[in-house]
Amino acid sequence: MASHEVVQYRSTIRSAINVFTFVFLMVFLIWTVLPFIIMFVSSFKNLLEAFNLPEKGDWASVISVFFDFEPTAIHYRELFTERNFATYFFNSIVSSGGSALISVVLGAMAAYSLSRIDFRGKNHVFFWVISTRMAPVVAVMVPLYTIFRGLDLIGTLPGLILAYTTFNLPFAIWILKGFFDNIPYAIEEAAMVDGHTRLGAFREILPLAAPGIGAFLVLCILFSWNDFLFASIIGSGGAKTLPVATRELVTPTSIQWGKIMAAGVITSVPMTFLGLLIRKYLVTGLTMGAVKE
Amino acid sequence: MTGTTYSTEIMSSSGKTVRDMSDGGVVINYRPSLVNPPASKRYYFYLMAPALILLALITLYPFFWLIYMSLHKVDLGGSGDTWNDFKNWTRLARDMKFLGGWWLLAKYSFYCMLFEVLLGIMIAVILDNSRFEKVLVTIFLMPMMMAPVIAGLVWYYLYNSTFGWYHWIMQSLGILGDKSILGDVSTAMTAVVLVDVWQWTPLIVLITLAGLKRVPRDQLEANMVDGAGAIRNFFQITLPNTYPFLLIAILLRFMDNFRFIDALMVLTGGGPANSTKILPTYLFDVSFVFFKLGRGAAIALTLLIVTIILGMILVKVFQSPSASTSQGGE
Structure with a gap:
């Protein structure tokens, strides 16, 4: 790169900057x-063991205190045996x-036809689609709660699926x-x-x-x-x-940190893998198609 | 079908074909195949109908219902909703928590944005010149995949005054007295902002990186020939070129701050002394803790209106020519 070659003669400044950027990046990495x-x-x-902390200011023993424990899988086991996490996992899935399936199937059909024809008011349809996606979840929930109550959909999986479709369907239409x-x-x-x-x-073009x-x-x-909010x-x-069940492990009388952390791992690990799997499309998806990598 | 619809459809479709041909090929004397008659628009409308009808049912209908609710005293018990002379609305003007909620939401969003953008740009610029870009970006993606409520819970643990590691670190550094991080009015807002910064700075990094890749090299070089150093180059060439990307990132994050309160609800629930009660959390309390759904509807509408205005700006940016250069792809 040209920029490097030109600046290189100021080598002391350059190396100072290099050290700074390295430290900065490391701090950010650890923070993440x-x-x-x-x-x-x-x-x-x-x-x-989860409550153990070194003395205030005693930096030297941080590592030894942090790793001073006998690994136990009891929290994971108890989540599934005593807390019905298998059911919550199933509900989440x-x-x-x-x-996701409803949104993508219907969304693909709509997106395809919207992409192939022009009609009057098309821009308005688009704006409506994207604005429903942007609407604050709490605000959407106020009328939805009242309507779903009348339809006996509160506390049911179909109700939750419909609620999620309020933000997934516009997303699918817009991005596809x-x-x-x-x-x-x-x-x-x-x-x-x-x-x-x-x-x-x-x-033919679906593949x-x-x-x-x-x-x-x-x-x-x-x-x-x-x-979390809809659920x-x-x-x-x-x-x-899962997110709701994890939150419920926090009660006024006792906070079971081991279990909460285990539930956190169960909830986050599948999504982290899925996210990395579609890495290529992630930025496009998270920016509603505005930015492509 | 009549001849007119026929020709317009071919025009638009061939227009697309020409635009997408990156090698510059131009279709002249474009003639449709006569094997299949051109589809009527009706075919396409049938295809999009299920999605649009479903979307209308679950978004438009609730929206009108929301307006109706905001004008009534909503009673879930069954005695019916009663008209209450705009009381839901007139009360808002005197509701200090409502007005304060907007102020706190503005403050919260501003601080999130400030930290995330500054940090995001710095990290992106560093990564852009780094050998380890791929690995590091992959690691930085992880917080975004975590459910915000889980992120909130983990940080709640880290901030804990008796066994939280981050509380310990800050005390050991001498930043914090004996204060509890989340329990003190002076630190609670910063603490919730930091969680948002932790989770969403990577998104700004990714978007800025995508923008940096599109900064024209020749402009950078020309500017250097004119005697510009690295810093002048950054402000004169790099920043203006990545500006549309940054704008999109900021608007998206702004709206997400309105959309999600999951982490904040776990961390402070709006406390202490309402110092983090940003408007969406207040709306949650009014609607789902006190079940004053009529008033909640009025508050929700004010929130929706502001979001729609932000959305309009965002769509404008999406469609502006400077941003659409990014749409074309490689």
């Missing part, structure tokens, strides 16, 4: 991963998976529309020349869009899996998901 490490390690500590825009119309035409019907032509559709399906799952109000009772 430390909560993960503490969560992970604490989930294997028993009640007393069904509600986030169900909503941008995706279909990049697939040339000529491919469908070629398919139709070969004798396919309109629907057949749509099916091209498949990786993107799959990635955005995963993102929809991630958004709803991580949701705590609309899912309360019958459709408890």
Whole structure:
């Protein structure tokens, strides 16, 4: 790179900057991963060990105190034997998976057709779609709660799936529309020349869009899996998901840190892997398609 | 179908074809195949109908319901909603928690944004010149994948005054007296902001990095020939070129601060002494702790209006030419 070559003659300043950036990056790295490490390690500590701290200012014994424990899997076991975490895990999978599937299937159809035709008021439709996605969750929940109460949907998985669809469907329509825009119309035409019907032509281009559709399906799952507000109000009772169940381990009388950390690990690890799996589409997804890497 | 719809559709579709051909090929004398008659628009409308109808049912209908609720005293017991002469609205003007909630929301968003953007740009610039960019970016992604409520709980643990590691670190550094981090009015806001900074700075880093990759090298070099150093180069070339990306990042984060209160609810729940009771948390209390749904609806509408205005700005930025250069891809 040219910029490096030109500045290189000021080598002392350069090396000072290098040292500074290295330290800065290291601090940021530690700051980023430390909560993960503490969560992970604490989930294997028993009640007393989790409370251990060195004396104030005693930096030398930080490592020895932090790692001074007998690893135990009791928290994980108890979450599943005493706390029904298997059910909550299942609820999380069904509600986030169900909503993601509905959103992506219907969203792909809508996005495809919106990408292929023009009609009056199309921009208004778009703005409506994106604004529903941006709406604050608490604000959406106020009317939704009242309506769902009347329909007996509070505390049920279908209710939660519908609630998640309020933000997943607009996301899928908006982002997949941008995706279909990049697939040339000529491919469908070629398919139709070969004798396919309109629907057949749509099916022809689906393989091209498949990786993107799959990635955005995963993102929809991630958004709803991580949701807490909808699940705590609309899912309360019958459709408890992992984040809500984890939150409930905090009670006024006792806070079971080992269990909370274990539940945190159970909730976060699958999503971290899924997120890294679709790494390529992550930025596009998180910025509503505005930025591509 | 009539001839007019026929030709407009071909025009638009061929227009797309030309735009997407990066090698500069231009379709001249474009003729549609005659094997299949051109689809009527109706076909496309059928395809998009299920999604749009469902979306209308779960967003538009509740929206009108929200307006209705804001004008009534909502009673869930079954005796029916009663009209209450705009009381839900007139009361807001005197509701100090409502007005304070907006102020705190503005403050909270401002601090989150300030730290995240400054830190995000610095990290992105460093990473852009780093050999370890790929590995580090992958690690930095992790906080974003964590459920905000879990992040809140982990940090709640770290901040704890008797066994929290971060509390210990700050005490050992002498920053903090015997204060509890989340229990003290002077530190609680900073503490919740830091959690947001921890979780979402990586998003700013990623977006800025995507922008940095598109800074034209020749401009940088030309500017250096003109005698600019690294710092002048950054402010004269790099920053203006990444500006649309930053704007998008800021707007998105801004709206997310309105959208999500998960972590904050676990950390302080709005306390101590309402010092972190930003508007969405207050709305939550009014609606789902005290179940004053009529008043909650009025508050929710004010929140929605501001979000819609922000959304309009965001869409403008999306569609502006400077941002759309990023849309084209490689």
